[in-house]
Every structure is written in C-alpha cells, then in structure tokens.
Amino acid sequence: MGRRARLRAQTTAEIKAVALKHLGEGGPDAVSLRAIGREMGMSGSAIYSYFDTRDALITTLINDIYTSLLDQVETARDAVAPGDIAGRILAWGQAVRVWSLANPEGFRLIYGDPVAGYQAPAGGPAPEAAKRACLGLTELAAAAWPYAKATQASTDYRWSDFSSGLADTIREHLPDLPPAVVALALRMWGRMHGLISLEVYGHLGTQTGDPAKLYHAELLDLLRSLGLDVERPRRPRTPQAST
C-alpha cells in the first residue's frame, strides 16, 4: 500500500470521525458534507472522492456504530460464566440499554429514521451487525431452550419463515436447532428493543421517572417466561425431558 492509499484511508477515517462527532453534538442534522468539510478545512464537494453520496457515508457510519454496539454487548455477555444462562441474558439486555442511552444518536441511526431522507441501500444484504446481533441472541435462546421449550406457545415455525441469509448463518453455527428457537430470539430482541426505544425517544420519560426499574422488571419477566428461575439464586432449574 503506497503513501497515497495511506493518506486516503486516513482522510476517510477523519471524515467518519468528524461525522460521528457532529452526530453526537448536534444530532443527525449536523452530519452534513459541507459542515464536515468546513471543519476539516476542505470543500464539501471534496468528500465525494471518498463517499459516493451522503447516504453512503451514513451507511458506513451505521455499520461502524452497529459493530461497536455488538462489541460492547458481547463483551458484557462474556463477562458472565457460560453456564449462567439467565445471567448472560440479563447482561446482554442491560448492555444493550446502557449502550443505547450512552449513544442515543447512534441508536437512532441504527434503529430509527437515521437522518433526513436517508434510504437504506435497498436489496442489499442485511447489515453484518444485524445478523451478528440475531446470532448472539439465538445462541442465548438456544441455551435457554431446554428450559423454555415447555413454556412456549405452540406456534410452529419452519426454516422458510426466516431469511435464507439468517437461516444459513445460524444453521452453520448451530446445527440441529429447531426454527422456533430463532423465533424466540427475535422475540427476545423485540422485547428488549421496545422499552429501550420508547426511552431513547423520550416517550417513557414523560410517564415514568425510573425507566431502569421498569426495564429490569421486564428482563426478569423475560427470564421467567423462558423458564429460568430468577428470584434469589440465579441457577436455572433442571431442564425437563424432551416431549
């Protein structure tokens, strides 16, 4: 890699850094090519050498931020012993909320209307990080499955219910997994996402002064619905025999 490529990579990184800074300080509107260029001492149109369009820049920002979220969440999960399934799920859920509240603009970028008129690249593959999130949750759901199986409603799922990309990835990492586990993982995702999303967007703050307590109770209820005992000792009870 010549000197030129190095400069290019450096400038690209600086653009992303400035964009992230503006995002955090002034919200999504502050992420404008002209403003970024102004701060970097170059004209706004020069950025088009590095990103085809503003949406392309936003897209890579989303990928970066999403990746950082997953890094943090996975780290929190791995700080709990692999055998402590309830503890791992709890750690995952709490980490998602902590990150989201610490990076509300990032959360909005990933999960909400990112920025004026941004259109996600259509038809493209699902973002890598989204699959990673889903896979991580599926692993947790799979670990809880022996306990949760009996409690789940009798909806029957097929692999065809899920996108081939997701299904293939999961079956590669976790063979012999019933598709219902993936559905459970997606529901766990939604359950964590709901309260966090309401809180980040300020809908919960006007109703309750203590969203943390609410969220914690929700996670406990989630564990209970997975058949994992949670009051006092956090060890799960013995899984039931297969039906």
Added chain:
Amino acid sequence: MGRRARLRAQTTAEIKAVALKHLGEGGPDAVSLRAIGREMGMSGSAIYSYFDTRDALITTLINDIYTSLLDQVETARDAVAPGDIAGRILAWGQAVRVWSLANPEGFRLIYGDPVAGYQAPAGGPAPEAAKRACLGLTELAAAAWPYAKATQASTDYRWSDFSSGLADTIREHLPDLPPAVVALALRMWGRMHGLISLEVYGHLGTQTGDPAKLYHAELLDLLRSLGLDVERPRRPRTPQAST
C-alpha cells in the same frame, strides 16, 4: 364565528390534509412548507399565518395522527366483550400493529425521529394521546391484575415513580390501584412496541418473512405472563386470592 374564522379553519385543515398526503406519499421530507404551498396554490411563506413554524405544524400532525391511532385501537378493543380480558388485550395489540403497518409514516412521526431537525416542544405537557394510550393500557392491566398479580416479579413501585400528570390522571379514573399496575401497563406498551418498531423500520423484514406470526406469538406469551390462559378457550381462569 364570522366568515373569516371559518375560512381560516378551512385553510388550516387543508394545510394539514396536504401535509398528511405528502407525508404518506413522499415520506417525512416531502412535508415542506414550500411544497405544501405549491400544491395549494399559495406561497410557502403564507403558511406562517397559520403555523408559527414548521415544527408547530409537525406537532399538530403528531397529535392528530396519535389521536387517530388511539381511536382505532380503542374501537378494536371495544369490539370485544369487556369480560374477555385476554381478548381485549389481544385486540388492542393487534390493532396497534395493523395501524402501524398501514401508517408507517405516522408511526415514525409519533415514535421515531419525526422529520429532519424536529424538536418536540420541550417542557410542555405530555401529549394528550400518549396519556390516553397509557391510560387504556392501564385499564387492561388493571383488569388482568387479579390474575397477573401472583406472576409479577417482586419489584416494588411507588406513585412517585411516575410522572404526576400520568399518576393523577390514572388515580382519577381508577382509584385504589397499586402503582405496580401502571408499571405493568408500561411494560405491556414496550412489549408491543418492540416488535412493531423493528418491523416498521424494516429490521425484522430482513430476518424473517412472517412478522405477523412472530407478533402473535409474542402477544400470546404476554397473555401467558399475565396469568391468562390462552390455549383454545380464551376465558381466564379464576383469579387467585389476594396474597
């Protein structure tokens, strides 16, 4: 009310109607004062006679849309016999999802980043419709409480955990209600919101082809966690005696 006031009301209504149309057709960006004026045959600046600023227009749109959502949801709920608690919760939840998928731009406006640079009126009272939603869910939670009480985790809530506006409204309509019921209602809200939000913003579609099945399973699990039997006969079992 003179002729003048009538004209004014009419023009105001037309502005809102055109704004809603643009919102549905072109997304949030299409809601621009200039574009609205263009379509109405008047200059963009003329709208400033009717709304102080674009954000004011957006704010009334949000109120209107939020109200229409609650009208529809309450209608769906009231189509189920008052005694069928599980059925009412199910109807509420399904109605929220149906409305959200039919009005994704409205959903984004209410719950997401509404539009470029919009700032919700700070310090103002919580939107009327939000309290209405919360109150409706609290009624459902209160009806389910005799069955759900025993299943809830032992988090203890106080009235001071909630905003005074909400707490007062609720205690006015439903006296002698434990604050834990409000917490339960907020959690129910979050639980419905999670999957719907993921679906509306397209995060679920890339992972599963059948979000409806997922959402229905989630509602069933919610009912189960409320202590309401749900397989086949939808009648709740007898409430347990007070602990």
Added chain:
DNA sequence: ACAAAGTTTGAACGCCGTTCTGATATGGAG
C-alpha cells in the same frame, strides 16, 4: 520527464425554513 490517475476547488442548480417588505383584502366602528 511526462502522461495518466487521483484529488480538490469553486461555482452552479434546485431544494429547504425563515424573515421581511409591501400589497391586498376583510371586518367592525363611527
């Protein structure tokens, strides 16, 4: 040393919200 490729600038186009200056129409008081 020189041509090819990459990078940057600055003007331009059309969009936006908002403000301001006048022009025009309306409504009520005398």
Added chain:
DNA sequence: CTCCATATCAGAACGGCGTTCAAACTTTGT
C-alpha cells in the same frame, strides 16, 4: 357607507443543504 386596523398573502432575500461539473492541482508509475 366610510375608514382604518387587522389579517392574509406574494415575492425577494439570507443562509443552509446535497449534488454536479469543469477546471486546476498533485501524486504516481513508467
């Protein structure tokens, strides 16, 4: 009916935006 305050409107203007384009400048490989 007249007259004037008030409400409504058009149009220009300011500064912001994403994007395009021709022209200049810099680096690279030969």
